[in-house]
Amino acid sequence: MVQVEQDIMAANQRYADANRRLFAQRGIFAVNLVSSPGSGKTSLLVKTVEALKGEIPVAVIEGDQQTGLDAERIKATGVPAWQINTGKGCHLDAHGVGHALEHLPELQGGILFIENVGNLVCPAGFDLGEAHKVVVLSTTEGEDKPLKYPDMFYASDLMLLNKSDLLPYVDFSVEKAEAFARQVHPSIKSITLSARTGQGMETWLAWLRAAAALARIAA
Amino acid sequence: MVQVEQDIMAANQRYADANRRLFAQRGIFAVNLVSSPGSGKTSLLVKTVEALKGEIPVAVIEGDQQTGLDAERIKATGVPAWQINTGKGCHLDAHGVGHALEHLPELQGGILFIENVGNLVCPAGFDLGEAHKVVVLSTTEGEDKPLKYPDMFYASDLMLLNKSDLLPYVDFSVEKAEAFARQVHPSIKSITLSARTGQGMETWLAWLRAAAALARIAA
Numbered sequence: 001m002v003q004v005e006q007d008i009m010a011a012n013q014r015y016a017d018a019n020r021r022l023f024a025q026r027g028i029f030a031v032n033l034v035s036s037p038g039s040g041k042t043s044l045l046v047k048t049v050e051a052l053k054g055e056i057p058v059a060v061i062e063g064d065q066q067t068g069l070d071a072e073r074i075k076a077t078g079v080p081a082w083q084i085n086t087g088k089g090c091h092l093d094a095h096g097v098g099h100a101l102e103h104l105p106e107l108q109g110g111i112l113f114i115e116n117v118g119n120l121v122c123p124a125g126f127d128l129g130e131a132h133k134v135v136v137l138s139t140t141e142g143e144d145k146p147l148k149y150p151d152m153f154y155a156s157d158l159m160l161l162n163k164s165d166l167l168p169y170v171d172f173s174v175e176k177a178e179a180f181a182r183q184v185h186p187s188i189k190s191i192t193l194s195a196r197t198g199q200g201m202e203t204w205l206a207w208l209r210a211a212a213a214l215a216r217i218a219a
Numbered sequence: 220m221v222q223v224e225q226d227i228m229a230a231n232q233r234y235a236d237a238n239r240r241l242f243a244q245r246g247i248f249a250v251n252l253v254s255s256p257g258s259g260k261t262s263l264l265v266k267t268v269e270a271l272k273g274e275i276p277v278a279v280i281e282g283d284q285q286t287g288l289d290a291e292r293i294k295a296t297g298v299p300a301w302q303i304n305t306g307k308g309c310h311l312d313a314h315g316v317g318h319a320l321e322h323l324p325e326l327q328g329g330i331l332f333i334e335n336v337g338n339l340v341c342p343a344g345f346d347l348g349e350a351h352k353v354v355v356l357s358t359t360e361g362e363d364k365p366l367k368y369p370d371m372f373y374a375s376d377l378m379l380l381n382k383s384d385l386l387p388y389v390d391f392s393v394e395k396a397e398a399f400a401r402q403v404h405p406s407i408k409s410i411t412l413s414a415r416t417g418q419g420m421e422t423w424l425a426w427l428r429a430a431a432a433l434a435r436i437a438a
Contacts, residue, residue: 021405129406158437186240187348189437207436214429218377218408218422 012126015094019129022101023112027219029212030112032092032128034152035136036145037118040162042070044136044195045113049079051205056212057110061100063092063117070115080104091122094129109216111208120149131211132156138163139170143177150184158189160204165194231345234313238348241320242331246438248431249331251311251347253371254355255364256337259381261289263355263414264332268298270424275431276329280319282311282336289334299323310341313348328435330427339368350430351375357382358389362396369403377408379423384413 023030033041042062049058060081062070071083082100084092097114104112114130116123124133135156137145140163146153153159159181161174178190191207193200242249252260261281268277279300281289290302301319303311316333323331333349335342343352354375356364359382365372372378378400380393397409410426412419 017405021401024406024408182240186236187243189243191437203437207433210429210433210436214426214433217426217429218410 009125012094015098016127016129019094019098019101023129023131023215024219026106027109027216028107028112029110029208029215030114030128030130031208031211032114032116032123032130032133033136034116034120034123034133034156035118035138036120036141039118039136039138039141040195041115041118041136042073044160044162044193045115046073046077047195047198047201048205048208049074049113050077051201052111052208053077053079056209057105057107059104059107059110059112061092061097061104061112061114063096063115065089065117086117090117090119091126092116092128093126097128109212109219111212120145120152124149124151124155131215132158134158134160136160136162137177139166139172139174142171143173143180146177146180146184153181153184153188156185156188158191158207161190161192163194163196164192164199165197228344231313234317235346235348238313238317238320241317242348242350242434243438245325246328246435247326247331248329248427248434249333249347249349250427250430251333251335251342251349251352252355253335253339253342253352253375254337254357255339255360258337258355258357258360259414260334260337260355261292263379263381263412264334265292265296266414266417266420267424267427268293268332269296270420271330271427272296272298275428276324276326278323278326278329278331280311280316280323280331280333282315282334284308284336305336308341309336309338310345311335311347312345316347328431328438330431339364339371343368343370343374350434351377353377353379355379355381356396358385358391358393361390362392362399365396365399365403372400372403372407375404375407377410377426380409380411382413382415383411383418384416 060074062083068083071081074081082103133156279293281302287302290300293300301322352375
């Protein structure tokens with residue numbers, strides 16, 4: 001079993017390296033969005049691509065076990081999207097992402113969003129070739145998640161505390177969530193936002209724009 | 220011996236984590252410049268900080284086995300610098316960098332340059348808390364270095380091919396150097412430049428400005 005797992009991870013890493021090389025050549029900033037189910041990743045993505053689409057090339061790869069619902073929501077904004085159904089799989093892999101790219105525009109100098117399968121465990125270990133994993137934690141989930149799922153918060157460079165509009169109605173401490181996340185990953189960044197009300201969205205968009213600007217240089 | 224090495228690396232990682240946390244809190248972009256001796260790192264740094272100093276807070280930590288010559292060259296530009304002498308050590312470590320920070324200004328939203336000891340082996344394994352290692356390879360050194368010192372080129376996210384003004388006089392192929400570097404590290408970026416003539420400096424400065432902008436967001 002150990003040998004099999006090593007083979008899978010080594011093969012995934014080769015495909016991830018190939019994706020990363022392609023992103024570097026094209027000056028693409030690729031971000032891998034991870035979270036538990038229901039954190040609001042797709043709603044956040046819809047608002048995000050609507051804000052960016054006139055300004056910079058954007059596209060989305062959607063991962064779910066079944067259905068093409070999320071890709072349909074993105075495509076309704078006019079932004080290209082490709083759905084991967086993982087079937088029994090609990091995470092996207094780099095090989096599948098590479099093939100999804102064949103169905104999307106070239107995105108020279110743009111941003112590729114990869115929305116992973118809703119799962120706080122499996123996607124942590126699979127490099128897709130992205131520049132950063134971004135973990136979305138919603139205020140309805142409790143602030144203990146970074147301690148319970150440390151691998152994911154260690155693998156992510158940015159934490160989005162989504163559904164900030166519900167903070168008055170839930171027992172959730174932003175300070176505690178950030179302290180727990182930094183216990184696992186001392187330099188993780190954190191943005192509190194609400195895809196619904198727009199609060200904090202400008203900081204998230206500024207982070208995306210700055211990262212995309214960096215990816216374009218010397219590409 | 221194995222146990223001793225593990226202890227040293229684990230201790231270094233704890234100090235590196237602390238440095239990285241401090242950089243994140245202050246919105247500092249920290250870059251760790253590595254190369255063989257004589258690649259022109261200090262001359263490049265002098266030109267770099269001269270270009271940036273009116274625009275953004277900058278400071279430099281210099282690492283050498285002996286002498287304070289490099290820090291003196293930086294300080295002559297009016298930019299704060301602190302020299303670390305490693306004695307018999309062939310690389311900087313995160314603990315030493317943490318103490319050097321006590322002698323430098325806070326640098327809120329700025330760029331910290333760490334010039335490592337000239338050595339293409341030892342510094343590769345030591346995280347200092349930097350955002351990126353940047354490897355400087357000069358055109359007089361031959362384009363085979365990425366293959367001979369793969370750990371360093373794997374650890375570095377950007378390669379600066381320095382002394383481009385000497386390209387007409389040396390047997391050095393930029394294409395081969397880049398191909399070799401990408402063989403080791405598929406997504407490594409590459410900028411060809413000359414600290415002496417200024418060729419390519421604007422691309423390097425643009426990369427630094429974009430990375431510093433990213434570091435400031437959500438800090």
